[in-house]
Amino acid sequence: MNSLAQSLGDRFGSRLLTAPAATAQYAQSEGHHACQPPSLVAQPETVEEVQLLVKMAAQEKYAIVAYGAGTSLEGNVAVTATDTLCIDFGRMNRIVEVSPADLLCVVEPGVTREQLNTDIRATGLFFPVDPGANATLGGMISTRASGTTTVRYGSMRENILGLKVVTADGSLISTGTRARKSASGYDLTHLFTGAEGTLGLIVEASLRLHGQPEKILAATWNFGTAGGAVDTVIETIQSGVPIARMELLDEAAIRACNRQSSLGLPEQPMLFLEFHGSESSVSDQLELVRLIGEGHGGGRLQFATATEERNALWKARHQALWAAKAMVPGAVAWITDICVPISQLSNAIARAKAAIDASDLFAPILGHVGDGNFHVFFILRPDDAAAWDRARIINEAMIDHALSVGGTCTGEHGIGLGKRQAMQREHGAESVATMRLIKDALDPSGLFNPGKIFLD
Numbered sequence: 532m533n534s535l536a537q538s539l540g541d542r543f544g545s546r547l548l549t550a551p552a553a554t555a556q557y558a559q560s561e562g563h564h565a566c567q568p569p570s571l572v573a574q575p576e577t578v579e580e581v582q583l584l585v586k587m588a589a590q591e592k593y594a595i596v597a598y599g600a601g602t603s604l605e606g607n608v609a610v611t612a613t614d615t616l617c618i619d620f621g622r623m624n625r626i627v628e629v630s631p632a633d634l635l636c637v638v639e640p641g642v643t644r645e646q647l648n649t650d651i652r653a654t655g656l657f658f659p660v661d662p663g664a665n666a667t668l669g670g671m672i673s674t675r676a677s678g679t680t681t682v683r684y685g686s687m688r689e690n691i692l693g694l695k696v697v698t699a700d701g702s703l704i705s706t707g708t709r710a711r712k713s714a715s716g717y718d719l720t721h722l723f724t725g726a727e728g729t730l731g732l733i734v735e736a737s738l739r740l741h742g743q744p745e746k747i748l749a750a751t752w753n754f755g756t757a758g759g760a761v762d763t764v765i766e767t768i769q770s771g772v773p774i775a776r777m778e779l780l781d782e783a784a785i786r787a788c789n790r791q792s793s794l795g796l797p798e799q800p801m802l803f804l805e806f807h808g809s810e811s812s813v814s815d816q817l818e819l820v821r822l823i824g825e826g827h828g829g830g831r832l833q834f835a836t837a838t839e840e841r842n843a844l845w846k847a848r849h850q851a852l853w854a855a856k857a858m859v860p861g862a863v864a865w866i867t868d869i870c871v872p873i874s875q876l877s878n879a880i881a882r883a884k885a886a887i888d889a890s891d892l893f894a895p896i897l898g899h900v901g902d903g904n905f906h907v908f909f910i911l912r913p914d915d916a917a918a919w920d921r922a923r924i925i926n927e928a929m930i931d932h933a934l935s936v937g938g939t940c941t942g943e944h945g946i947g948l949g950k951r952q953a954m955q956r957e958h959g960a961e962s963v964a965t966m967r968l969i970k971d972a973l974d975p976s977g978l979f980n981p982g983k984i985f986l987d
Contacts, residue, residue: 599670606948640669675725682901791854870942904942
């Protein structure tokens with residue numbers, strides 16, 4: 532047993548994992564990047580324990596990787612250093628406070644989004660950010676997550692009021708306030724949001740909550756072409772319709788979802804829609820969107836008003852990744868995403884779809900297209916090197932095109948290991964150098980999540 536394990540053993544007992552069989556599960560993620568197990572895994576229950584872990588790991592020159600639910604897609608929590616302590620925040624899963632009057636809550640980082648919404652349901656409030664996976668809120672903050680409802684309610688960036696963060700020397704700092712806005716000092720809250728655990732460890736967060744809408748209406752809408760569906764999205768957003776969800780699934784994605792979830796939908800490009808508001812406002816939104824879509828070749832608009840029907844529809848959407856993987860037995864998934872200005876969305880998707888069709892790959896396209904963000908699921912057999920090469924070419928072309936029109940290499944997955952080179956191209960040497968200065972100032976020993984974001 533190494534010295535750090537000996538030092539931590541008495542304090543953490545069974546909450547310190549050292550056996551290879553136990554640490555191996557922390558080398559798993561939903562992405563395709565190769566991972567190695569950490570040397571040790573600690574499961575703290577308090578902020579003070581996190582501070583202790585940071586101080587002792589620094590003394591022993593161990594790297595620290597924070598771990599939530601393991602749902603990252605770009606190797607964001609992959610272990611890269613030989614001596615690494617993984618801090619599993621699963622036991623720090625308490626909802627500290629809910630303040631309905633202030634429309635906010637305070638949570639520990641291991642709380643999942645589904646757990647939070649279940650707990651606060653009786654208050655008439657909900658937390659809107661929905662990336663699909665039942666991720667931890669600490670992980671969602673660290674990757675600046677967004678998802679199906681971002682078009683209406685914003686991403687994690689818009690829904691965070693303040694944080695408590697353990698820094699590289701074990702100190703605890705607080706950022707932000709309970710107020711809805713502030714002009715006081717540097718915006719440290721959003722500095723740590725999206726930093727992927729490279730600047731400090733988030734141990735508490737104050738989040739915005741929203742009132743549950745009076746009326747919710749979900750629908751599916753098939754189109755003759757993906758272009759028609761996307762043009763409907765663009766015109767809807769440009770018309771100012773406050774739609775809550777507007778998801779695109781191409782015919783390959785619908786085929787997979789039909790097989791997995793027995794939806795029985797036409798295997799054509801499809802929009803999954805959801806409207807929130809009063810009875811009259813939902814009716815007005817629907818009528819305007821219907822007129823827009825009919826002008827772009829929309830087919831049959833099918834509604835889901837009952838809670839069970841809506842839940843089944845969005846469950847199928849959230850399980851699209853597993854449905855796609857099941858279409859190719861033994862395959863693994865490489866999930867990539869880009870985000871472009873809304874005016875450029877139709878062309879970006881058309882280019883990606885043409886490249887996929889020419890490549891003979893099974894790669895469904897899905898997207899939170901209401902905010903210009905779409906994903907490609909490359910479903911690949913591990914031993915098919917030629918297919919992986921074709922997928923890399925398409926991925927790089929997607930990124931290059933996104934950057935050429937003022938977009939980004941990642942709408943919501945973060946940089947991690949997988950998009951470090953793309954981040955360099957997106958921001959340029961001077962901006963990346965500034966980011967490195969911040970990293971070096973807050974984490975001079977490179978303690979937190981080494982090898983991520985920057986090309987070393």
